Amino acid sequence: MAELSRNEMLEYASMLVNRSMSIGKKKGGGFDSVSIMYNDKDPSCREFAELVEEECWKQGAYTIMRAYSSVRSRRKYALSPEDSLREMDPIAKA
Numbered sequence: 001m002a003e004l005s006r007n008e009m010l011e012y013a014s015m016l017v018n019r020s021m022s023i024g025k026k027k028g029g030g031f032d033s034v035s036i037m038y039n040d041k042d043p044s045c046r047e048f049a050e051l052v053e054e055e056c057w058k059q060g061a062y063t064i065m066r067a068y069s070s071v072r073s074r075r076k077y078a079l080s081p082e083d084s085l086r087e088m089d090p091i092a093k094a
Contacts, residue, residue: 004044013051017059024059031060040067 038049
């Protein structure tokens with residue numbers, strides 16, 4: 001991620017959640033669930049992901065943070081049964 005100040009990251013996180021994603025209360029009355037995946041090799045990516053998570057909380061959304069590593073991803077695909085790889089990850093549906 002480019003070098004941004006904390007204030008710039010906070011501004012982008014707020015814009016992402018409030019304008020782009022429209023996170024908040026659903027029409028049926030419940031609240032959104034959001035899965036946030038970030039690159040775990042760059043500390044600034046985790047910091048930004050945490051700011052996005054906090055903006056989601058302000059809207060009442062439920063969140064789950066998921067670190068991404070291409071090394072772990074390749075390992076997962078090597079070890080997982082083919083049938084499970086054909087299905088969508090239930091956590092990713094959030």
